[in-house]
Each structure stands twice: as C-alpha cells, then as structure tokens.
Amino acid sequence: MSIGVILSAVDISYKFPSGKQVFTDINISTGENEFVSIVGPSGIGKSTILRTLGYLIPPTSGKVFLMGEEVKKPSSRISLIHQSIATFPWMTAIDNVKLALIGKGLSQNEMNDIARNTLETVGLKGAEGLYPKEMSGGMRQRVAIARALAGSPVVLLMDEPFVHLDELTAEGLRQEIYDILFNPLTTLKSVVLVSHNLDEVLELSDRVFVMNGSPAKIVDELIIEMPRPRSSRDSRFSTYLDKIYASLTPTR
Amino acid sequence: MPMSLLLIIQLAVGATILRVLLIILGSILIGWFLAYASIKSPIFENIYIPVISSLESVPVITFFPVVLVIFVTRIGGAMGSELASDFLILTAVAWNIWIAQYQAFKTVPKELQEVAINHELGFFSKMRRLYMPFSIPKIAANLFPSFADGLFYITVSEVFSIGTKTFSVFGIGSIIPALLASGDIYYMWVAMLTLAIWVALFTFFFRYIARFSVAKYGLDTAAPIRRGGKVNIMHTYQAWNTLTGPMKKLSKHFTSPFRALPTKGSFGRKWMALSSSKKYITIGTFLLVFIMLLAKIGLYVVSVPLSYWRYLVSYTPVIIYGMAFDYVRVVIIAFISLVIAIFVGYYLAVHQRAAVTVFPVIQIVSAFPAPVYFPLVFAATFGYMYAVFPMSSEIYVLLLGFISTFYYVFYSFWMGVQTVPSEFWEIMENHELGFFTRMRRIILPATFPYLIAGLSSTIDSAWGGLMIGEYWPDIIKGKTLEVQVGLMKMLDVFTYQGKIGPAAWASLLFAIVVTIFSLFFTKKLMTMAREKYVIEEGVYAA
Ligand SMILES: Nc1ncnc2c1ncn2[C@@H]1O[C@H](COP(=O)(O)OP(=O)(O)OP(=O)(O)O)[C@@H](O)[C@H]1O
Ligand SMILES: [Mg+2]
Numbered sequence A: 001m002s003i004g005v006i007l008s009a010v011d012i013s014y015k016f017p018s019g020k021q022v023f024t025d026i027n028i029s030t031g032e033n034e035f036v037s038i039v040g041p042s043g044i045g046k047s048t049i050l051r052t053l054g055y056l057i058p059p060t061s062g063k064v065f066l067m068g069e070e071v072k073k074p075s076s077r078i079s080l081i082h083q084s085i086a087t088f089p090w091m092t093a094i095d096n097v098k099l100a101l102i103g104k105g106l107s108q109n110e111m112n113d114i115a116r117n118t119l120e121t122v123g124l125k126g127a128e129g130l131y132p133k134e135m136s137g138g139m140r141q142r143v144a145i146a147r148a149l150a151g152s153p154v155v156l157l158m159d160e161p162f163v164h165l166d167e168l169t170a171e172g173l174r175q176e177i178y179d180i181l182f183n184p185l186t187t188l189k190s191v192v193l194v195s196h197n198l199d200e201v202l203e204l205s206d207r208v209f210v211m212n213g214s215p216a217k218i219v220d221e222l223i224i225e226m227p228r229p230r231s232s233r234d235s236r237f238s239t240y241l242d243k244i245y246a247s248l249t250p251t252r
Numbered sequence B: 001m002p003m004s005l006l007l008i009i010q011l012a013v014g015a016t017i018l019r020v021l022l023i024i025l026g027s028i029l030i031g032w033f034l035a036y037a038s039i040k041s042p043i044f045e046n047i048y049i050p051v052i053s054s055l056e057s058v059p060v061i062t063f064f065p066v067v068l069v070i071f072v073t074r075i076g077g078a079m080g081s082e083l084a085s086d087f088l089i090l091t092a093v094a095w096n097i098w099i100a101q102y103q104a105f106k107t108v109p110k111e112l113q114e115v116a117i118n119h120e121l122g123f124f125s126k127m128r129r130l131y132m133p134f135s136i137p138k139i140a141a142n143l144f145p146s147f148a149d150g151l152f153y154i155t156v157s158e159v160f161s162i163g164t165k166t167f168s169v170f171g172i173g174s175i176i177p178a179l180l181a182s183g184d185i186y187y188m189w190v191a192m193l194t195l196a197i198w199v200a201l202f203t204f205f206f207r208y209i210a211r212f213s214v215a216k217y218g219l220d221t222a223a224p225i226r227r228g229g230k231v232n233i234m235h236t237y238q239a240w241n242t243l244t245g246p247m248k249k250l251s252k253h254f255t256s257p258f259r260a261l262p263t264k265g266s267f268g269r270k271w272m273a274l275s276s277s278k279k280y281i282t283i284g285t286f287l288l289v290f291i292m293l294l295a296k297i298g299l300y301v302v303s304v305p306l307s308y309w310r311y312l313v314s315y316t317p318v319i320i321y322g323m324a325f326d327y328v329r330v331v332i333i334a335f336i337s338l339v340i341a342i343f344v345g346y347y348l349a350v351h352q353r354a355a356v357t358v359f360p361v362i363q364i365v366s367a368f369p370a371p372v373y374f375p376l377v378f379a380a381t382f383g384y385m386y387a388v389f390p391m392s393s394e395i396y397v398l399l400l401g402f403i404s405t406f407y408y409v410f411y412s413f414w415m416g417v418q419t420v421p422s423e424f425w426e427i428m429e430n431h432e433l434g435f436f437t438r439m440r441r442i443i444l445p446a447t448f449p450y451l452i453a454g455l456s457s458t459i460d461s462a463w464g465g466l467m468i469g470e471y472w473p474d475i476i477k478g479k480t481l482e483v484q485v486g487l488m489k490m491l492d493v494f495t496y497q498g499k500i501g502p503a504a505w506a507s508l509l510f511a512i513v514v515t516i517f518s519l520f521f522t523k524k525l526m527t528m529a530r531e532k533y534v535i536e537e538g539v540y541a542a
Helices: A046-053 A093-101 A108-121 A137-150 A167-182 A198-204 A235-248 B002-040 B042-057 B060-075 B077-106 B110-118 B123-152 B172-181 B185-217 B237-253 B264-273 B276-303 B306-313 B316-350 B352-367 B370-388 B392-418 B422-430 B435-469 B487-496 B500-532
Strands: A005-015 A021-031 A034-039 A061-066 A078-081 A155-159 A190-194 A207-212 A217-223 B159-162 B165-168 B471-476 B479-482
Touching: A005 A046, A005 A190, A021 A034, A021 A046, A021 A190, A021 A207, A021 A217, A034 A046, A034 A198, A046 A078, A046 A155, A046 A190, A078 A137, A078 B422, A093 A108, A093 A137, A108 A137, A137 A155, A137 A167, A155 A167, A167 A190, A167 A198, A198 A235, A207 A235, A217 A235, B002 B042, B002 B077, B002 B123, B002 B172, B002 B185, B042 B077, B060 B077, B060 B159, B077 B123, B077 B165, B110 B123, B123 B185, B123 B352, B123 B392, B123 B435, B159 B172, B159 B487, B172 B185, B172 B370, B185 B352, B185 B370, B306 B500, B316 B352, B316 B392, B316 B435, B316 B487, B316 B500, B352 B392, B370 B392, B370 B435, B370 B471, B370 B479, B392 B435, B392 B479, B422 B435, B435 B487, B435 B500, B471 B487, B487 B500
Parallel strands: A034 A190, A034 A207, A078 A155, A155 A190
Antiparallel strands: A005 A021, A005 A061, A207 A217, B159 B165, B471 B479
16 A cells, blocks of 8 residues: 655654653654554553654654655644644634745735635635634634645644544544545645544554553554445454454553 | 941841841731732722732832822831831832732632631631632742842832931941942942842742742642643753743743733622622722712812912923823833843743753842942943943933843743743644744734733833932932933932922822823733733643
C-alpha cells in the first residue's frame, strides 16, 4: 500500500524535564496515502508522541524525517489537531481558519475562499461568522480541523479528533478526511490518528501501532487489510480487534 | 560620629521597611474583616467594592497635600507627621490587597462553606480555618506590588514641607536627601546600598512566600482549561518549571481590578433577589449616607466666604490647562511602558533561561524607590542633557514617570502571557506565524484584559511619578527640577507655598476628571476585555 515513505520517526525518545521517561526508541513511519493510527492505554504518551512528530516538542533523542528530509523545527507541513479543542475566542470561525493561511502570500480573497471551502468541508457552511463561544464543542472541533486542513499539510496529526462529535457527524467527517487524503489534488499524503475508539481505528487505518509499557514502546504493529468501505460485521474486523486488545492488556 | 551615622542609617532603613511592612500587615488584618463583612452583607458589598476599586484607580498621592494639612494641623507634632506618612503608605498598599481578599472570600468553594456550616464553626474558627487560609495565595501574590508601591513614596512621605515649615519622620527616605544635600556622598552610598540589600532580600522573600503559599493553600480546581506554558524550543524545562511553574499558578491569584468589579448583570440579579424590605433598607442607607455627606459638605461650604470661592474658581482655567499637559505626559509614559513591557515580556516568555535572571532583577530594581536614586541620575547627566536639549526637564519627568510605572504594565502583561495555553503556542509554531502576526492576532488579544488592568494601575502610579518630578526643589544642591506647565507641579507649588485652598480646589477638579475618565474609559475597556477576550474559553478540555 505504501509507495514512498512520508513521515518517519527513527528511534525517538522523550523525557519530561521532571525526569519522567515517557517513551523510548519509537520507530514509526507512514507511507504515501497511508492512514496510520496509534493506540494505547490512557496516559501512555500518545499525545506526547504526536507533539514530537510535529517537532512541537523536540524528541530528547532520535530523529524525525518528512519525505527524507530531517525535521528540525515545527512547520505547517505537519499539522497537529489538539486533543483539547483550541480555538481563539476572539476570532470568528473563518478567522480561526485563516490563521493557517497567513504568511503564505495569498490575497485576502484567496484566503477567504480557501477558509470558506474548508469550513464547508467540515460541515460548517453558514457558521463562518460565529465566535467559538457561540458554537458547540463539536463545532469548535471542526473549526480546529478546518484550520489544520486549510494550511495544506503533508501530514495531519490528529489527537482524538472525533470524541466531541456525535456519531453521525463523526462518521461523516471520517469519510471526508479519508477522501481528502486520497484526493490527488490535495497536498495531504498521510494521517496519523490517535484514538481510543478501536472501531474507528479499524474502520480508517491501513496500519495500527500499539503502544504500551513504561517507558512506552511500540509493542505491536498491525497491517489492516480489509476492503473499503469497511464494516464491523466483517469477520476480520473482530479478529483484528482481538489482536489489538491482546497487546493492549498486559502492561509490562 | 561616623560610627553613629552608620548606625543611624541602619536604623533608618529598618524603620522605613518596618513602617511599610507593619502597614501592609495592618491592611491585611483590616482587609479580612472588610472582606467578611462584604460577603455577608450585600449592602456593605455594594458600597465597599465600588469605593475600593475607584480608590485603586485614583492617584491618592494628589490628595496628599490636603490630607497632610489635616494630620499636621488637627493632630500635630511628631504623631501628626507619623500618621500623615503612614496614611500615604496605606493608600499605596491597601487597595489591591483588599480587592484580593474580597475576591478570595467570594470564591471560597460552596462545598467547603457547607463543611464549615455542617460542623457549626463559629465566626473565628470559620475565619481561621477556611476564609483566611483560602485568601493567602491571593494576598501573597499582592505582597510584592504593595511593598514596592509603599516604598516608592518614602522620600515624599517621610519629609515634606508646607509653607515654610518642614515636617519629617525618622526613616531612610528623610535621611538620604539630607545626606545628599549636605554633600555626605560616601554615607549616601552606604545608605543606598543598605536599602538596596534589604529591598533585594524582601523581594526574594516575597517571591518565596508567593510560591510557598500557592503550593500550600492553592486549590487545584478542576478548571476546564489547561494552563500550559509554551513550547520549549530551548530545552530549558528546568528553568521554566522553577520560575514560571509557580508564576503560572500565581497568575490565577493575581488581582486585577477588572475581575473585582461586580458586573452589571450580577448586580441586577442580586438586587432582584433582595426582598422588598431589604431593598428599602438599602435605599434608605444610601440616602442617609448621602444626606449626611451633603450636610457635612454644605456646612463646610457655607463656612467659606463667597469671595474665597471666587478666588478659588479663578484658578480653574490654569488648573485645567495644567491637567491637559499632565494627561499628555501620562499617555506618553503609558505608551512607552506598554511597548517596552510587551517586547521584553514576549522575549522573556520565549527565552526562559533569560527570564530566570532578568525577572528578579526587574523586580528588585522596581521595588527600589526611584525617587531615592533619581537625584543621582540627574546629577550625573544634567550638564550634558541641558546642553544638548534645553527641554530636558520634560525628559527627566517622563523618565521618572516611566521608572515608577513600568513594572506594573510589565507584570500584568507577564501574568497575561502565562495564561496563554500551551495549545495556542503550539498552533503559532505549527502554522509558522511571524512575530507580528503572533502579537496582533494572539498574544495581544489574549493578554488584553491583563494589559488593561496593568495600564490602569500604571496610569495611577505615573501620576505619582509626575507629582514628585514636576517640581523638585533642590533635587541636587542649588538645582530645582521643574517643568513649565503641569497640574502636579501646581499642586506641589501650592503646598510648598502653603496655599492649601487652591491645592484642595485643584485636587477636587482633578478627582472629578479622573473619576469621569475611569467611568467612561477604563471601565468600558475592562468590560469589553471581559466579554471578548476571555482566554479561559479558548481551550475546551477533552
Ligand atoms: N508537563 C509534563 N511533565 C511531566 N509529565 C507529563 C507532562 N505532561 C504529561 N506528562 C505525563 O506524560 C505521560 C503521557 O502523557 P500523554 O498526554 O502523552 O498521554 P496520552 O497517551 O495522550 O493519554 P490520553 O490517552 O489520556 O490522552 C502521562 O503519564 C503524563 O502524566
Ligand atoms: Mg492524549
């Protein structure tokens, strides 16, 4: 499935200044048009890994590469969607999204068009002028997703992006993101998803990394081979589910 | 003789610092009772809070001449001078502590209050076990600003002249100018150094207390926000933790007047909730107080002959003219402070390693009373300055205003920056936003309420700086620093000449303008800040 390697982390470790070693020697890579997920128990270090992949916090050791080039600072080519929804209360939905377009040499009109289109993609047509406090948690999360998409990232890092959404909206958005990933017109080439929802993970992923232990390591890596659209009624679905559960439970 | 002079200097520094500390302690004790009264009685609260929040934003120093006269003529003697000096310090230290105590008492969690009721704690146990401890972090966060504020005026509060008479109290604020005047440069340096050491020690002590009390008494409420720091590009986590960890927590306890002011809505709701008999009592009390005030003023006004009123009113145009000049100065000072505070504050937020050393230095320098060393700066530079710029008096006055005020904007901005969640910093990094975009779209809006709060106290202390700088007879031997036009100069000159009537008249006019300004400008901005720029809503916890 993977043609070229897009994002790869080589032997990355992270240690908090307090001395807590969160994870060590993690190797993760994503291929072109590949959807990758990371699962693991709560507090294991999944959010921390995503931050190091985007270089928002530099790994204490190891390297991150984006299409063969070493990542040395954060850039909008690797875009993170936070686990806790972060929208700027003093900006309307569209202004929140336009933040990702500043400094890219676009005219105001172009910025407005892109922002509007992206908001429409996440199902927020008509909500452009609303302030975050006038929106529900799920709408705010979609604004944050739109902001990440608007910046034309190569890699999208998503930390529990769908938890604030009702199942119907979440399902629609999952499909949208998946379609964007495979749309040849967009720059997006890989997605790394962190999620507790294993159904969601199996529905979307080409590959699943399972994290466990302390300090955490990758304890399992599964290639998910099921035709799309996938259904939880597929017999392989429960086989994969059992496999993931098996590597999640024993904490060594 | 030299030995005894040395001893006197030590004692004088001790006396000055002790005076400030005791008055702070006294304010804290009184403040607890006032805060308790205001959570128990809505009537008291509705009078107390507006009063202290206006006093906080009015530069009380400008009323000092009038107050002085009352203390000196009514009480007189050493006692009168001491009380006058103490009163000035009180007006510098009390308000922010009182507001902090009130805010703390208002926010004691319901659960804890219910526990207290459940165990039928009496007034003193409730105070001692619940309210007082709960207010400690907020008080601690305000100790340093109060200390610095109290020290600022020592040169004017410990020695002052009315007409031909000079009054002084024992303290370093009266001794240093005397040493400078008599040319005892060596001892003057000794005195300055001694004061500097004590100021530094207390600065560190207050920092320690603030941290300790937040750690011990601070509740980690499950607030729906993550108070993160920023992305640590520099790998300076350790520094970040030791310095800003507590700072971050401290920012929760930082008092800004805009948080204290009851919102219109809340007042309305409280008012609606009162029973009609309570409403009548409230209105009745207000009317009674109002009538008593009117009667008192009326009696006083009647006792002043009409010709004297004409004489006072004839000063009005010059007073207004001087006031306009001073407003321009205050705006310049506030603007410069704001710009520098923002740049320095941002730099330090991004360079944690530098912050660890720079921040305490800024604190110590700002706690050291500027009027004490300002004559030296003047002495060292005036020859050159006046040769190059004939208008140098203006520059000196603006400089003094800036020194006396910078810290407050800086500190507020810094506190504001601490509340910017780590997610926001990460988004700025992630989208590679440039410096000006960050400033304009994120940092400034995020810190806006803090900037406004800081600016209002800045403006307040800028007036204090002007009061001292605009007319400074014998700043160094045989030289007087004075500006051409200025209301503060006018107040100083009136006092110096013993013209208390015109001084009081000018203070009154000034008070009216300041109050209008605060009502129509500062409060409006604060309300706007509160409505729109609430960063607490920025991150929706998962
Ligand atoms: N600033 C910090 N200093 C020290 N330790 C931290 C810090 N932030 C997080 N941790 C610890 O690092 C570990 C990993 O945190 P992280 O947020 O990455 O977990 P997670 O796998 O995303 O959890 P969840 O599934 O609950 O979101 C946790 O045990 C947490 O306690
Ligand atoms: Mg997480």
